[in-house]
Amino acid sequence: MKITVNVWRQKNADAKGEMVGYHLDDVSEDMSFLEMLDVLNEQLTLAGEEPVAFDHDCREGICGSCGVVINGIAHGPEVTTTCQLHMRSFKDGDVIDIEPWRAGAFPIVKDLVVDRGAFDRIIQSGGYISVNTGSAPEANNLPVPKEDADHAFAAATCIGCGACVAACPNGSAMLFTAAKVTHLGLLPQGQPERESRVASMVAQHDAEGFGSCTNIGECTAACPKGIPLDVISRLNRDLLGALAAGQA
Numbered sequence: 001m002k003i004t005v006n007v008w009r010q011k012n013a014d015a016k017g018e019m020v021g022y023h024l025d026d027v028s029e030d031m032s033f034l035e036m037l038d039v040l041n042e043q044l045t046l047a048g049e050e051p052v053a054f055d056h057d058c059r060e061g062i063c064g065s066c067g068v069v070i071n072g073i074a075h076g077p078e079v080t081t082t083c084q085l086h087m088r089s090f091k092d093g094d095v096i097d098i099e100p101w102r103a104g105a106f107p108i109v110k111d112l113v114v115d116r117g118a119f120d121r122i123i124q125s126g127g128y129i130s131v132n133t134g135s136a137p138e139a140n141n142l143p144v145p146k147e148d149a150d151h152a153f154a155a156a157t158c159i160g161c162g163a164c165v166a167a168c169p170n171g172s173a174m175l176f177t178a179a180k181v182t183h184l185g186l187l188p189q190g191q192p193e194r195e196s197r198v199a200s201m202v203a204q205h206d207a208e209g210f211g212s213c214t215n216i217g218e219c220t221a222a223c224p225k226g227i228p229l230d231v232i233s234r235l236n237r238d239l240l241g242a243l244a245a246g247q248a
C-alpha cells in the first residue's frame, strides 16, 4: 500500500508542535501500526532526519504504553491497543492523522510521547493493600465468591493506557481510577483501606487536573480491555460510604 501519514511533531514539552506529512510507498497490510511507524523512522533516519518519538514496550497489548490518537480516535479504528492494530484496517491511498493523547493532565514530552505520570500518582495514593509480614497465608483461608473474583479480575485487566482519558470530552480518568478501586474493593484483602483508598484516589485524580465524569461513556467505548461503566457506579457508592464514614 502507498499511504500518507500526518504526524504530530513537537521537539519538546515547550516547543510549538505541528502536523507534518510523510509518504510511505511500501506498507504491508500485515504490519502492525507500530511496525509501520518503524518503517517511517527508518526512512527518516536514512534521510538524516529526526525519527518520530513514540512510546511502546510489549507490543502485545499488555503494557499500555503505546497509545496514540489515529484519525481522531484513541487507538484508532479498532477497539484494541495501537500495537495490536494492523495496517489491514487501512487501504491503499489512505491519509492517516497520528497525534498524541490530548489531555491537560498528560503533557506532551516529545512528538507522540506524553507523560502519564498522573496515573502512577493516582495508584500511589491508594492502589495498594496492607500486607502483614510473615509467611503467605493459606489460600483457602480467604474464600472469595466466584462472581466477585470474576469482577475483580475483569477490573484488574486495565492496563493504564489512558485511552479513556483521550476519548473523554471532559478529559476524565474516572474509568481508570474506578477500575483500580473496584479491583481491590471487591476482594477481602482490599477491605481495610476500602474507604480511605477511594477518597485518596479520587482526590488525587482531581488534583492532577483530570475532568469530572458526566456519564458520557466514550471512555468505555475506547477501552481496549472492555472496562465497563459500572465500575464508576461502584466507585461512587464507595465514595459515598467514605463520606458517611468521615473519610472524604
Ligand code: SF4
Pocket (backbone or CB within 6 Å): 157, 158, 159, 160, 161, 162, 163, 164, 165, 175, 176, 179, 219, 222, 223, 224, 225, 226, 227
Ligand atoms: S480503563 Fe481501559 S482505556 Fe482506561 S486506562 Fe484502563 S485499559 Fe486503558
Ligand code: FES
Pocket (backbone or CB within 6 Å): 055, 056, 057, 058, 059, 060, 061, 062, 063, 064, 065, 066, 067, 081, 082, 083, 084
Ligand atoms: S506496546 Fe504494550 S500495550 Fe501496546
